[in-house]
Amino acid sequence: AGSGFNWLGWGAGYADIVKENKLFEHYYQELKIVPEGEFEQFMEAMREPLPATIRITGYKSHAKEILHTLKEKYFKEIQDLEVDGQKIEAPQALSWYPDELAWHTNMSRKILRKSPLLEKFHQAIPPNLLHILVILDMCAAPGSKTAQLIEMLHADMDVPFPEGFVIANDVDNKRCYLLVHQAKRLNSPCIMVVNHDASCMPRLLVEQNGKKDILFYDRVLCDVPCSGDGTMRKNIDVWKKWTTSNSLHLHGLQLRIAVRGVEQLAVGGRMVYSTCSLNPVEDEAVIASLLEKSEGALELVDASADLPGLKYMPGITSWKLMTKEGQWYSDWSEVPTSRHTQIRPTMFPPTDQEKLLSMKLERCMRILPHHQNTGGFFVAVLVKKAPMPWNRRQPKSCGDVFSEVTNHASPSGNPMDESGFGGCQEMLSVFAIHPGHCGHDLPCSSPPPSKKMKLFGFKEDPFVFLTEDDPVFPPIQAFYDLSPDFPKLNVLTRTHEGKKRHLYMVSKELRNVLLNNSERMKVINTGVKVWSRNNDGEQFGCAFRLAQEGIYTLYPYIRARVINISVEDVKILLTEENPFLSRLGDDAHAQAKKLEMGSIVLRYQPDPNDPSAPQCPIELCGWRGKTSIRAFVPRNERLHYLRMVGVEVFRDKQGKKEGGAAATQEGNTEGQEEPGQEAPCFQPELVPTA
Structure with a gap:
């Protein structure tokens, strides 16, 4: 989930800005960072709009399906295009980027706007120089590099909790939420966003x-x-x-x-x-x-x-x-x-x-x-x-x-305090840096700030882990027939009081970090949502429905409420808002009829004998109604899965252009899709491409 393709490349803008700076040219000519005889080429390139580059995002198996679609359809279509007299060259794979998951073009963002076949991308070299274990991303916003690190962590989609995790930090509180937004597209229980x-x-x-x-x-x-x-x-x-x-x-x-x-x-x-x-x-x-x-x-x-x-x-x-x-x-x-x-x-x-x-x-x-x-x-x-x-x-x-x-210890041998602040001033003096302040409104040599001062202006809800005997578990356990190895202790909520509205999961390593550092760090977000409260479901035996963003984490533990579906079923479920059960294929229809009403998993398994179909599993959250069935999948992910099964989405009834899959940067919100509420209209004009 969350895979797709993005464009990297920003075309010319600010038409009134002259691309000239004599001080810049003089400085870099003197420093000789550019090989002799190449400075004019260097400056000419600097004045040209940056060409777009494509990086296929998301976990490996889904990314490979998107890559297949791009190579077989989009790349072939654009290579014969001509925009403003410029012939569009076929994209070429970046030789240094693994698995052909990044491609470069001769198109600027300005040209792309005139022929918007694809959207946007952000390229990052550093993550490819890191081999995933336990990672700290110190200045992470806006999050494209963090997203790459998470993708590497989840190279095997069959492992719900891979070893290792990423702690992504940024000093700017608002930029932290941009970081959360990027990370949420990848639906990982192994990422924590902090603000320091x-x-x-x-x-x-x-x-x-x-x-x-x-x-x-x-x-x-x-x-x-x-x-x-x-x-x-x-x-x-x-x-x-x-x-x-x-x-x-x-x-x-x-x-x-x-x-x-x-x-x-x-x-x-x-x-x-x-x-x-x-x-x-x-x-x-x-x-x-x-x-x-x-x-x-x-x-x-x-x-x-x-x-x-x-x-x-x-x-x-x-x-x-x-x-x-x-x-x-x-x-x-x-x-x-x-x-x-x-x-x-x-x-x-x-x-x-x-x-x-x-x-x-x-x-x-x-x-x-x-x-x-x-x-x-x-x-x-x-x-x-x-x-x-x-x-x-x-x-x-x-x-x-x-x-x-x-x-x-500090350079002088004095023990550091638990948060590592003691001796900071001496360390800075070793580096001939003015000590100043650490950003916590206290001198660097001071002990850690008190919780009250540290949390000034910080209003995030608490992270509360459920106990193994929490009364919320038995109905969930029974309804979904969770396997005995389901890690209950990794489940958390965001409130101490009242009914639990959403349940999240983190890896056991991040649980350890959260439990032992509540006084030390400002956690903006962590974990992936796996269940959301739905009071309508209580009459069917469980007040919590499955959340799409956490389905790939949760699915390995679910032994009931699963309907196996075909490619055609996927198309129907994602293009029709509330289809009758009879709209499903015979196998899926028969399975659905045996289930009571309530939250379900709709699972597509690849057929190796059908090379035209996606060769990776797809898991969708849904709801089995009295006579109908529906998928609870956010719009962005719907677009992504539709592309994977060979359906192109052009425009909805309001005339809005619908970009591909995870190309858009909207959040994966699900609140408006609760059973019993009016669901958002999703009736795109569809053209089959496979």
């Missing part, structure tokens, strides 16, 4: 063998806030706003976030540091400073083999700084005292040439727009070989989800 300043991300505790230990992450994605000058092709306003001051102002924050990232990384773990900036002040300078102060604890690794076919420039080892007035500085010693608050020593390359060579900064990767018709990007992969020098002990390996650690 990444530079002072609190340490989390977990219970292991009867004792509490600090949680360290096997993987950290550190996609830091940046000046974004690599995005000029899509963010046109960067042309007029760009100045070298932007990078100088961001360097300190980027370094603090990166430091906090490696502190939370398990020994043996891997951190990917990335920016959408081409500026070495935000790129190599941060990596060099991390490596220098780690005293050998970190190693920059060559990750090019993980992205075969990706063209990139190696990291540079020499750079200088320029002020917005055009003044150049090659070394910290040249910087006048009056500028010491804006320019820091960590912004320059290390002066010790032997140390600089040992860092192997050439292992960093800088993607230039003109090499593969992309945006600009920087990425570096760091492996933690030993505890950081200001930490006394950290986990010995990243094999366990819950790594053992004791006596976490």
Whole structure:
């Protein structure tokens, strides 16, 4: 569920903005990040609209079905198109992206609007450099990279609770909800969205063998806030706003976030540091400073083999700084005292040439727009070989989800508090960073804020786990005949009082995190909804109906209320609002007649003898009425499944264009589809495509 296709690519906009910035050109010509003789090509590419790129989203088996549809139908249709005199070339698979799940085109977003065959996409290199275990995404919003991490986690759709999880963080509360929105499309019980300043991300505790230990992450994605000058092709306003001051102002924050990232990384773990900036002040300078102060604890690794076919420039080892007035500085010693608050020593390359060579900064990767018709990007992969020098002990390996650690210490040897705030000021001084504040309205060296202060302005409902003997379980257990291994303890609700309206599930690892950190973190959202209260169902034996977003998590435990359906049944259920039972095929009709009224699972199983039909299972939530049957599937997912079974949706009766499947960014709300209420009209004009 939640798979589909998205377009990456933003066409020209802001017609009044001139794509010219002399300071930008002068700066990057001097830095020589572009190979000799290619600067004009580089600038020409920067001025061109970014071409659209397709990434097929969602879990593997569904994504493969979408890919098949794209290759057999859409790609063939668009290759003969001509828009505004421009011939549309057939999309080509990105050689470095796994399983042909990303494709590039010669079309800009502007052209796509004139021939809207497909919608939008967001490309991300960093997740492909991370191999899923326990992951922290430090600056996650708006969420496309987080979504890729979740997809990788759920590569096998038959495993409802894969090992590992993703904690996605963002400092901006509103952006966190955008992150929730993206993550919800993937319906995973293994994602948690939290709201913290990444530079002072609190340490989390977990219970292991009867004792509490600090949680360290096997993987950290550190996609830091940046000046974004690599995005000029899509963010046109960067042309007029760009100045070298932007990078100088961001360097300190980027370094603090990166430091906090490696502190939370398990020994043996891997951190990917990335920016959408081409500026070495935000790129190599941060990596060099991390490596220098780690005293050998970190190693920059060559990750090019993980992205075969990706063209990139190696990291540079020499750079200088320029002020917005055009003044150049090659070394910290040249910087006048009056500028010491804006320019820091960590912004320059290390002066010790032997140390600089040992860092192997050439292992960093800088993607230039003109090499593969992309945006600009920087990425570096760091492996933690030993505890950081200001930490006394950290986990010995990243094999366990819950790594053992004791006596976490600051650079001076003073024990850190449980949330990792103690000694923070000393750590920052080691990195020549002004300590300031952590974003919690308290100095960095202070203990963790009280719950009252921490939760100021934070109004999320509580996460309340159900007990094994909760009275809500017996009727659910009996109605759906849940298997004995159903993990009751993983079920939670969002209220302490009154009737439970929705029931959610998380993995056992996230349950551990939630139970042991209610005072430490601001959780915006976690878990996947599996049941919703429906009072009409009480008369049939169960007051909770199945929720579509959690069906792939729940289905492996359900042994009753399942109707096996055909491809034709799927089409009927998703295009007719309330069809009579007799509209189903003979087999499905016979099964439905044997069931009492109430919530059901409608399951399509692939037929290997019919290659034209989807070759992956489809599970839909539905309701067996007195004489009719209906699917409770949100509109976006209906569109997705219809495409999978070969039905094209063009327009509804209101004349609105209906995009494909998960291409739209609307939420998967189900509230208006409760039995007994008026359901939204869904009567699209349909044209069979297979």
